[in-house]
Amino acid sequence: MSIIIAGGGIIGITLALAISHETQGKQLVDLIETSDLDMRFSSDDPGHSIALSAETCKKLSALNIWSYLEPIATKITNIHISDRGLPSSIVLNATDYNVSSLGYVIELKSALKRLLIRLKAAPGISLYCPNKISYVERTKDFVHVILDDNRKLYGTLLVAADGASSDIAKICGIKKYYIQYPQIAIVATISTQLAHNGWAFERFTTDGPLAMLPIRNGRSALVWCQSISNAQAMYHTSDQEFLIQLQKIFGWRLGYLVNTGERKIYPLKLQIAGQNVSHRLILIGDAAQTLHPVAGQGFNLGIRDIMSLIDTLKIAWKNERDEGDSRSLQYYQKLRKLDVQKTIAITDGLINIFSNRTTVLVIGRMVGMAIIDHIPQLRNIIAQWTLGRLKN
Numbered sequence: 001m002s003i004i005i006a007g008g009g010i011i012g013i014t015l016a017l018a019i020s021h022e023t024q025g026k027q028l029v030d031l032i033e034t035s036d037l038d039m040r041f042s043s044d045d046p047g048h049s050i051a052l053s054a055e056t057c058k059k060l061s062a063l064n065i066w067s068y069l070e071p072i073a074t075k076i077t078n079i080h081i082s083d084r085g086l087p088s089s090i091v092l093n094a095t096d097y098n099v100s101s102l103g104y105v106i107e108l109k110s111a112l113k114r115l116l117i118r119l120k121a122a123p124g125i126s127l128y129c130p131n132k133i134s135y136v137e138r139t140k141d142f143v144h145v146i147l148d149d150n151r152k153l154y155g156t157l158l159v160a161a162d163g164a165s166s167d168i169a170k171i172c173g174i175k176k177y178y179i180q181y182p183q184i185a186i187v188a189t190i191s192t193q194l195a196h197n198g199w200a201f202e203r204f205t206t207d208g209p210l211a212m213l214p215i216r217n218g219r220s221a222l223v224w225c226q227s228i229s230n231a232q233a234m235y236h237t238s239d240q241e242f243l244i245q246l247q248k249i250f251g252w253r254l255g256y257l258v259n260t261g262e263r264k265i266y267p268l269k270l271q272i273a274g275q276n277v278s279h280r281l282i283l284i285g286d287a288a289q290t291l292h293p294v295a296g297q298g299f300n301l302g303i304r305d306i307m308s309l310i311d312t313l314k315i316a317w318k319n320e321r322d323e324g325d326s327r328s329l330q331y332y333q334k335l336r337k338l339d340v341q342k343t344i345a346i347t348d349g350l351i352n353i354f355s356n357r358t359t360v361l362v363i364g365r366m367v368g369m370a371i372i373d374h375i376p377q378l379r380n381i382i383a384q385w386t387l388g389r390l391k392n
Contacts, residue, residue, distance in 0.1 A: 001028070001142060002126075003313075003323060004155040006133055007162030008033025010050075010108060011285035011302045013115045015161060016125050018063045018310050023317070025123025030153050032145075033129040034162075037116050040109070048187045048264070049213055049221035050111075051076070051200075051296030052104045055388025056303045063310075068118050072110045074214045075101035077198030079386065084205040084249065092386065101198070102386050105213045105221060128153075136171050143280045143324065157324035158281050159309070164271055166287035172278060178271035178290075181351065183208045184231035185293055186224040188263045189215070190246070193255030196220055202295070203250060208351075209294045210249055220254065222246070223293050225268060235265050268292055270348055276340075277333045280324040284309060289340055291347050300388055301343050308335040 003019060005012050008031055016031045052060075052073070060066035075094075079102055082089040094102050119125060128147060135146040136158065143158045160168035169176065185208075196214040203210045208225030215221045224246065226234065234242055243257045250257070271290040276283045285302035312332040316323045 002030045002153070002155045003027060003157050003159065004030045004032070004143065004145060004153055005159045005161055006032050006168045007160065007166075007285075007287065008035075008037055008127070008129060009161065009163060009285075010112055010115065010299070011306065012159075012161035013112070013119055014060075014063075014065060014303070015159065015284065015306050015309065017065055017115065017118060017122055018306055019313070020122040020124050021063050021065075022310060022314065023124065025125075027124060027313075027317070027323075029125045030155065031119070031125060031127050031129075032131050032133055032147065032153075033127070034132045034167075036130045037112070040112065048223075049105050049107050049189075049215055050299045051213060052106065052303075053300045053386065053388030054099060054101060054103055056300045057104055059303055059307050065115070065118070068114045069106055069111055070104075072114065072216065073104040073106045074216055075198050076103045076105060076200045076214060077101055079200045079202065080253065081202045082204070084203055097380075097387070099387070102200075103388075105200070105215050107215060107221070133168065133171070136168065138172070138278075138280045141322075155324075156280070156322050157328075160281065160283045160287040161285050162287055164286040164290040166283065168281070169273060169283060169287060172281055174278060174281075174283065175274040176271055177274060178269045179348075181268040181270070181292060182228060183225045183268045183292075184228050184235075185266045185268055186222070186226065186231055186234055186263055187266065188222045188224075189261035190220045190222050190243075190257055191218070191259040192220060192257055196254060199253070201250070201253060204350075205249060211293070211296065212250060212254070213296075222260075223296075224249075225293065231265060235263055270344065272344065275333075276336060277329040279329075282309060282329065282332060289344065291344065292351050294347055294350050295386075297343055297347055301340065304339055305336060308332055311335065 005016055012031060016029045019027050019029050057066055077094045079092040092102060132148040133145050134148050137144040143155050145153050160166050162168055195218050198214050200214060201212040207227050207230060211223045213221040234245060239260050242260055247257050270292060273283050273288050276288040284305040291298045309332055312328050313323055316328050
């Protein structure tokens with residue numbers, strides 16, 4: 001029987017390609033996506049961008065996926081971290097760590113377009129799109145799903161990769177716990193006077209963090225987290241006024257901010273599934289945990305979910321065991337527990353620390369950043385986390 005994947009976003013497609021690669025198409029995969037993937041690429045809007053750690057790229061390379069993404073990826077060669085209003089900053093350079101880059105940035109829409117072409121040619125994968133799962137039955141020996149056009153599918157394992165508002169989690173009764181941050185993220189593509197030359201910027205403010213990430217054609221991808229009232233005002237203002245206000249916060253590191261693309265806004269929350277495994281069910285990516293975008297760790301965490309699931313499946317295949325049996329589920333859960341907990345704690349902690357106006361914390365941040373920038377060993381810890389190499 002097949003492995004059924006709900007969700008044809010970048011996490012679901014990557015998992016399907018990974019299974020196809022590892023088994024040379026012998027393990028059948030049914031991939032179900034609610035939206036029309038071909039229509040998703042018809043507009044000129046590039047969508048938002050995602051940051052990939054160097055370790056994530058290495059993992060994708062091992063799955064023969066990175067070669068399809070590398071042509072559209074932009075290297076991060078330097079990272080500048082600052083706290084608005086404070087003199088100290090931290091600078092990371094790829095050359096200091098003997099690597100060609102600290103990570104990459106890809107435009108999600110371009111990445112999905114390339115991966116969809118690869119998906120359609122990959123052996124063992126059946127794509128059901130646009131289709132929605134309307135019914136799920138999990139028996140002792142298999143999982144049975146019915147699509148909205150009444151087609152029936154049977155598999156040993158159902159993987160929910162259908163995002164933060166996962167329908168599969170709801171159908172299967174998986175509870176979600178969340179913290180609603182008092183922030184909204186504005187996402188846009190910014191053209192600047194000066195070339196970014198591979199520089200990424202993370203700037204913390206009392207309203208929330210601001211990131212400018214290098215992307216193709218000399219542009220930068222903006223993720224600007226602000227209080228709800230400020231974000232809504234910035235979303236509705238003119239392009240000219242938006243750039244003026246952004247310039248005040250970001251500064252002049254890339255010269256004048258010349259132009260902005262279409263702006264989109266996203267409410268921010270930390271959301272965690274009460275359990276990432278259940279009977280013949282595994283949740284991965286945003287379906288399992290949705291993070292604040294600070295430090296850009298969401299996609300990297302999702303890729304680590306995929307790699308842990310592939311490791312789990314390899315053991316099942318080697319021992320000729322059912323992919324969805326309780327031993328496999330428990331093993332996957334054990335693999336993911338510490339990494340997920342640590343990443344959530346760090347990202348949530350960064351928001352609480354850097355959004356706090358308390359005098360003691362402001363002084364502490366200033367002193368801490370100055371110390372880190374002058375002590376290579378401490379700077380190295382941040383670099384290793386950025387590279388995706390910091391062990392649990």
